[in-house]
Amino acid sequence: MxxxxxxxxxxxxxxxxxxxxxxxxxxxxxxxxxxxxxxxxxxxxxxxxxxxxxxxxxxxxxxxxxxxxxxxxxxxxxxxxxxxxxxxxxxxxxxxxxxxxxxxxxxxxxxxxxxxxxxxxxxxxxxILGITGMTAYFGLLDHGQPEDGETVLVSGAAGATGSVVGQIAKLKGCRTIGIAGGEKKCAWLTDVAKFDGAIDYKSEDVSERIGALCPNKWDIFFDNVAGPILEAALNHLNLYSRVVMCGGIANYNNIEPVPGPNNLMNIVTNRGRMQGFIILDYLPRAMEAIEALVGWVSAGDIVxxxxxxxxxxxxxxxxxxxxxxxxxxxxxxxx
Amino acid sequence: MxxxxxxxxxxxxxxxxxxxxxxxxxxxxxxxxxxxxxxxxxxxxxxxxxxxxxxxxxxxxxxxxxxxxxxxxxxxxxxxxxxxxxxxxxxxxxxxxxxxxxxxxxxxxxxxxxxxxxxxxxxxxxxILGITGMTAYFGLLDHGQPEDGETVLVSGAAGATGSVVGQIAKLKGCRTIGIAGGEKKCAWLTDVAKFDGAIDYKSEDVSERIGALCPNKWDIFFDNVAGPILEAALNHLNLYSRVVMCGGIANYNNIEPVPGPNNLMNIVTNRGRMQGFIILDYLPRAMEAIEALVGWVSAGDIVxxxxxxxxxxxxxxxxxxxxxxxxxxxxxxxx
Structure with a gap:
């Protein structure tokens, strides 16, 4: 049996x-x-x-x-x-x-x-058509609200959600910078997923590199990571910028709660917004995302x-x- | 001369x-x-x-x-x-x-x-008609978006902005809880400004008291303070709640940057929003606030x-x- x-x-x-x-x-x-x-x-x-x-x-x-x-x-x-x-x-x-x-x-x-x-x-x-792809789609479009010419910064950028975020942002006319761990992932971001720039958090000073790669600061930060990378990002936010708070994988395995970013006041002075969301709320709209994503994948616009x-x-x-x-x-x- | x-x-x-x-x-x-x-x-x-x-x-x-x-x-x-x-x-x-x-x-x-x-x-x-009153008016109404029956938590509640926030929230049908320092300010909040509850951060466990005074959690937190009080507040946010980030007086005089709240992930799981704003952006709409505030003060609805x-x-x-x-x-x- x-x-x-x-x-x-x-x-x-x-x-x-x-x-x-x-x-x-x-x-x-x-x-x-x-x-x-x-x-x-x-x-x-x-x-x-x-x-x-x-x-x-x-x-x-x-x-x-x-x-x-x-x-x-x-x-x-x-x-x-x-x-x-x-x-x-x-x-x-x-x-x-x-x-x-x-x-x-x-x-x-x-x-x-x-x-x-x-x-x-x-x-x-x-x-791409599952939770991670839909998270990218609804998080970026509903909460990030990208506009042509804006700069979009993504953490966990080589991940299943982050990589799709950057590619949708690119399709919306944005400059896209991804943060990922290691040379291989960073090379994939720029060579395959066509991000405009990549930052290796394992070997680079993330805040300094964000400053260098985002000369006009960022308008949207899609954050899968939280922790020190969020703090680094908040040094470089533009006026009226949006943080799409998707996850905090950097902290999930910590035993004690870890302090948050020490520069949240930058959100105030720059009139920023931090928005949390949970993809389950969007399942009734799943077909909207799936149709768009299938179209982009079929056209070769998203890998x-x-x-x-x-x-x-x-x-x-x-x-x-x-x-x-x-x-x-x-x-x-x-x- | x-x-x-x-x-x-x-x-x-x-x-x-x-x-x-x-x-x-x-x-x-x-x-x-x-x-x-x-x-x-x-x-x-x-x-x-x-x-x-x-x-x-x-x-x-x-x-x-x-x-x-x-x-x-x-x-x-x-x-x-x-x-x-x-x-x-x-x-x-x-x-x-x-x-x-x-x-x-x-x-x-x-x-x-x-x-x-x-x-x-x-x-x-x-x-009341100056920067602090207008900050209360536009911050609460534009960003907090209070609805009848919601709970509004205010830090720096006995201050020039916080006290007006709570009173406008009350006029909008909300339950209002204020956090302030010392018995005198707390007594003023409940006795004179008609808050539904007050928490003395100098003598009480703020997180515990928020839990006790907000049995349905809070829907809006109007934060003038940041620091540990923000962290305490984020333990008790409701689904789809809004943090109106007005200021961070707790940190203004610190020499070194102070870590932020260790529980920002609660914003994600509760689909919350944190919104920063600067009142100078609202000066073109000043007359809207002044007319409303003059009306409320004249009617004795706001002290x-x-x-x-x-x-x-x-x-x-x-x-x-x-x-x-x-x-x-x-x-x-x-x-």
């Missing part, structure tokens, strides 16, 4: 997450009820915010409980269906979590369950990278790659 | 400002040219932002130069006029600076020069306090009162 392999949350993280936070188990394949669908995960999505779901504090989603299957987005194949809209063999995108088999249903869970549009691969669905790891056993260690910066492009795992 | 007494900026501040930052001098009364007006200052306005003008770094106004007369708003009497709109004996509001006599002209300087409306006293012009010091010699020490919190209400000085 086939069992359902699962990775459960075993212990809440204290500092950098690691394999000890998770526990492997095997359970019977679940039964479905009316209106439900049994799916078998094929690809898992890895997202920095998963670290936040592991912590027992109020967030935009309830924390994963100790002993519960770790939450994750996935692309899966329908195995059995008691819902009229789904048939075995169809590929869907859902919150399948770290397990082989999941019971899902439309309207349930943070993402519900949605069929992959024709011609869309799992890799595409979980990256994206996926970093695909393999194997059920490697799920916990793959999550860790996000926080060490080992991943190059959207982190996925093929089960 | 009468001379023009002046207080010049002698040394840029390092830590808490004090009398040593200024130097007394006497100079000839200046001559006016065509289109100019000679005025004699009667009342000086003291504002926390003056500390920022003394520092040589980019700001929303050029810094006061060493050896220049210290910049300040004032109400003054026209002594001589070569401008058709002004006659000797008229009272005007302008940027008269720390001196007896100033040469001013319409459209010149950060505030230009404007006659006092009929029936408006100098005290009223420099407080305000002024703290009037006396004498030219006491000008530097009066500025210091703002940062020690000694002032009670809008700080003015009658020359």
């Amino acid at each position: 086939t069992l359902n392999r699962q990775w459960l949350l075993k212990a809440r993280p204290h500092g950098m997450i690691g394999p000890d936070n998770f526990e492997y188990t095997e359970t019977p394949i679940p039964q479905i009820g009316d209106g439900e669908v049994l799916v078998k995960n094929q690809y898992l999505s890895f997202d920095p915010t998963q670290r936040n779901w592991m912590v027992d504090r109020p967030g935009y989603l309830p924390p994963v409980g100790i002993g519960e299957v770790m939450r994750a987005g996935s692309v899966a194949e329908v195995v059995e269906s008691k819902h009229p809209d789904f048939k075995p063999g169809e590929q869907v995108q859902t919150t399948g979590c770290w397990q082989d088999f999941a019971v899902v249903a439309p309207g349930q869970g943070p993402m519900g369950v949605n069929k992959l549009p024709p011609g869309v691969s799992p890799e595409m669905m979980l990256s 994206y990278e996926v970093d695909i790891q393999e194997g059920f056993d490697n799920i916990p260690s793959t999550l860790q790659r996000l926080y060490t910066g080992e991943n190059f492009g959207k982190q996925l795992l093929r089960i | 009468t001379l023009n007494r002046q207080w010049l900026l002698k040394a840029r501040p390092h830590g808490m400002i004090g009398p040593d930052n200024f130097e007394y001098t006497e100079t000839p009364i200046p001559q006016i040219g065509d289109g100019e007006v000679l005025v004699k200052n009667q009342y000086l306005s003291f504002d926390p932002t003056q500390r920022n003008w003394m520092v040589d770094r980019p700001g929303y106004l050029p810094p006061v130069g060493i050896g220049e007369v210290m910049r300040a708003g004032s109400v003054a009497e026209v002594v001589e006029s070569k401008h058709p709109d002004f006659k000797p004996g008229e009272q005007v509001q302008t940027t008269g600076c720390w001196q007896d006599f100033a040469v001013v002209a319409p459209g010149q300087g950060p505030m230009g020069v404007n006659k006092l409306p009929p029936g408006v006293s100098p005290e009223m012009m420099l407080s 305000y306090e002024v703290d009037i010091q006396e004498g030219f010699d006491n000008i530097p020490s009066t500025l210091q009162r703002l940062y020690t919190g000694e002032n009670f209400g809008k700080q003015l000085l009658r020359i």
Whole structure:
């Protein structure tokens, strides 16, 4: 009899997450009820915010409980269906979590369950058309509100969200500067993703380089990182500039809360705005983003990278790659 | 022959400002040219932002130069006029600076020069109808966007801006909680200015008290203070809340930059917004605020306090009162 392999949350993280936070188990394949669908995960999505779901504090989603299957987005194949809209063999995108088999249903869970549009691969669905691509699209356009000729600075710029932010900004007529870790990522930003400039935070003085690469300062800072890079950025904001606060991966694995930027007053004197947002609020508008992104990708105007790891056993260690910066492009795992 | 007494900026501040930052001098009364007006200052306005003008770094106004007369708003009497709109004996509001006599002209300087409306006293012009009252009006209404039933938290709540913020918020149907220093100010907030609650940051745990007094969290935080009070506030923000970033008096006299709040990520998870603004941008809309504020004051819906010091010699020490919190209400000085 086939069992359902699962990775459960075993212990809440204290500092950098690691394999000890998770526990492997095997359970019977679940039964479905009316209106439900049994799916078998094929690809898992890895997202920095998963670290936040592991912590027992109020967030935009309830924390994963100790002993519960770790939450994750996935692309899966329908195995059995008691819902009229789904048939075995169809590929869907859902919150399948770290397990082989999941019971899902439309309207349930943070993402519900949605069929992959024709011609869309799992890799595409979980990256450029998934949460990270939509985060870039809505964060930049709704909150950054780029105007032709403005300068857009992006942290985590080689990541799945940041790289798309910069490329959309470029399409909107902006000058784009990306901050990333390491020569390889920086070279990719300027050579492949066509950013106007790249800053390697591992080897360069970020504030000084922002000053050099943004002679007119920046109008939009799309921040995936927070921490010292946010502080460096706030030395160079233009009048009426916007900080799109997307995430703070620099701090997610800290044990103690880390002080914020010491120059927030620059926001006041420059009449700036810092706007936080959560992509789940935008899911009702998902088709708007998907249509635009498919168009840009088809036209060759936006490129994206996926970093695909393999194997059920490697799920916990793959999550860790996000926080060490080992991943190059959207982190996925093929089960 | 009468001379023009002046207080010049002698040394840029390092830590808490004090009398040593200024130097007394006497100079000839200046001559006016065509289109100019000679005025004699009667009342000086003291504002926390003056500390920022003394520092040589980019700001929303050029810094006061060493050896220049210290910049300040004032109400003054026209002594001589070569401008058709002004006659000797008229009272005007302008940027008269720390001196007896100033040469001013319409459209010149950060505030230009404007006659006092009929029936408006100098005290009223420099407080509720001046920069501090307008800051409250536009900051709260344009950026806070209060809705009936929301909770509005105000820091520096007994100050000239904060006290007006809370009272306008109340008129808009909000629950209002003020943070101030000391029993006297807190009692004034609830007894006189009719705040729904007050927190004494000198004797109470601010975060805990915000939690207790804002059972539904806060929707708007009008922040005049920054520093640890901002951090405490960010523990209790509601979904889609707004921080109106007005000032950071807690930090103005620090020698080294002070770390910011360690919980900015709460802005992200709660889809919050932090908005900086500078009141000078709103001067073209001044009449809108003045008409509304005059109406509310006349109806007894808004009360305000002024703290009037006396004498030219006491000008530097009066500025210091703002940062020690000694002032009670809008700080003015009658020359």
